[in-house]
Amino acid sequence: MITSIFSKSKPINFLIVFVITALAFLTIKFKHIDAPVSSMFIFEQVITFLGLYFSILVLNFIASKNDLTPKSNLEIVLFSFFLLLLPESLFSAKVIWANFFILLAVRRLVSLRTKKRVKAKLFDAAMLIGIAALFYFWAILFFLLIPLILLFHSDDNIKHWVIPFVGLMTLFILCVGASIVMHDGYFRFFKVNHAICLDLSVYNTLQYIVSTAIMLVFGLWSSFSYVSSIKMKTSGLRPGFKVVFAGMFIAVVIILISPNKNGSDFLFLFAPLVIVIANYIELIKQKWIKEVFFSVLLITPIVFLVLNFLSVS
Template sequence: MITSIFNKSKPINFIIVLFITVLAFLTARTDLIIEPVTGTFVFKQIIVFLICVLTILVFHFIISKNSLTQSNSYEILLFSLFLLTLEQTTINTNILISNLFVLLGLRKIMSLRSQKNIKSKFFDAALCIAIASLLYFWAILFFIAIPFSLIFYSDNNIRHWIIPFIGVATVFSIAVGVSVVAYDDFYEIFKSSRSFSYDFSPYNSTKFLVGITMLFSFGLWSSIFYLQNIKRKKKGLRASFKIVIIAAIIAFVLVLLAPQKNGSEFLFLFAPLAIIITNYIEIVEDKWFKEIFLSVLILIPFLLLML
């Protein structure tokens, strides 16, 4: 049974996840190879693939460190399946790196529950999200998660509200300095598009429609139970679970605003969605329903490869 394989964290699970990630990565590049493959091209693709793997490892670390799921491998399985569902998410290097920094920023935010080194964590979180926004402007929306964390932790220290803005200002100042030295221009480094678009016609294909429908239908259904279940979590962990739902909402808004809707923007949604759906799978008591639920999530990405 599928659930018995991924119900525990085992080395074989990481091998399966790696295989799915490789498949998603290679599938996305079938249309990119229009010229003879050179050593430089291969080297660049290896680097991009390693960023994908690093993202999954960081994601798994965040979950295990903050007890966002039980000791299983559902969340990384789902993340890799989402990559296979919308393999375009592995193409845009800027978005891949931006998403990695967003995850690092969320990690710092969630670690606030220890109430240790609060100032440095706020600064680091803002720093990571600001760097992410340099690579993909709309990633700056995740900055909203920081004041929400202050509310969740009932932090009324005025200095803690100011520190995140200092983190953003630090990145801006360094970026301007690098831009002047490298390009002899103050704002040349800020190339990421700040425009937005509500033209969803690029999604008008069977593959996109099925994939997006799967993400939102399973995600929305699981979110209902996820929100109900937060009250049952330990008091010290509730803020982290709330941050996950905030991150999911922000990622959804980011998808709506994305200036180029080519599928890569959905990457920001994968991590919070994988956590939310994993939490739902964990509370399902009917073993057969759980098997069917997970089987559909696995089958759809592979069926989409045939389209």
Template structure:
């Protein structure tokens, strides 16, 4: 039943995902919602929810445009379910905005497979990753994806290696200029600093452990099949699938390095993980097993709400 609903890309799927995302967002921001109603607070929450949902639409666009999955909507369903499983992933406004800009950068980076407008795409990818870093410093690690992509394409043109750094420099100059004009200070705008924290004790609660176990076990199992299937993809598409795999590794590094271990740091992990698990679901030939697999992913997040 579940598999058949999302097996094709349909408008109803986006409506379902919209309400699942709304539920996760409300759960993550209960404290703000319970505050006395103020227009500024309402607008702030609306902007964050809009950014959260646009991230899902951007994920679908990246996937469909670059044929990272077949013609279905499993990836957006999984992404929304991950949000419900770990609702605190939507508790940080900075990370929500940063994640959206990371997806903007990923869109430009994966489109390099066409080998057209390389200069512009490399600049755009670095530009968006740098803006993401203004909101959450450790998202700058996604800049490594650009270098990884250039290595895969064995690109020996010096200008292609220099352009991404120009993209970062551009954002830095714009940010400093804004800081001087608005704060009368050169570096006031750089509030996200390279702080680390390796204390995971805040995650020591049953619902979070169950959600994380489900996420990592399903992700790890699917990754084994995902890696094996890359060689069966068309040669021009293989780098795109490798970028998604490397993005998972980078996102996991951010989870480890995150200065605040409150669950919001896992948001970066959801997009690439949803793509990888969707690819595994597509390899399932037995319908009942596919339904059971998806049923677990659907039921567990909602059951955790009552723990």
């Protein structure tokens, strides 16, 4: 019954996702608000929330346009569930914007399957990942997706391998120019934290343990089916599926090495993870198993929402 609600692409699903995302966003803001509630503060939060919701719409576009998931809205519904399961993923506005630009970059990379405007797409993807790194330094690791997708496409055009670096260099030159004009210095525009922290003790709480366990179990279980299904895809679709899987591992690395262990880094994981899980849910034949699978992903976030609300109160 639950899965049938989201089994087809419907406008109501986007409204449901909007409401769930807003609940997660408001939960973390009320829980950690430490700034005076001024008109400027409210404006900044609204803009950040719109950036978050547009990220979800970009995810839906990537998945549906490139046949990465069945023709439903499962991926964005699952994304909103994970936001509610771990609202700390919305702690940092910079990570939200970095994730937005990473998704735009992935959109360009996955669309390489059409073999149209390849150079422009590679250049754009590199610049978008570079912009994401300006918000959050370790997002630069997603640059690895560019040579990976070229390998997956067996692309031996040397220009295609060089262009992404040209894109990054172009962004670097623009930033240096902006730094000179705005700050009277060459590199003052670059305010990044490139430190590495491997201490995961901050995640030793009930919410993090349960949330991580759910993502780990469901992610690993779904991954076996996901990897097997890649072989059955057409040659044009396979690189996109492989890039999504690679992106999931890069996101895990970012979570492990991030200098600020506040939960915000998990946001990078959600997009590739929900694509993997959505594919598995659609392949489940037994309806009751599908219902149980989906119910756990629905009920657990609601329980944590109540707990978070009580802690705020």
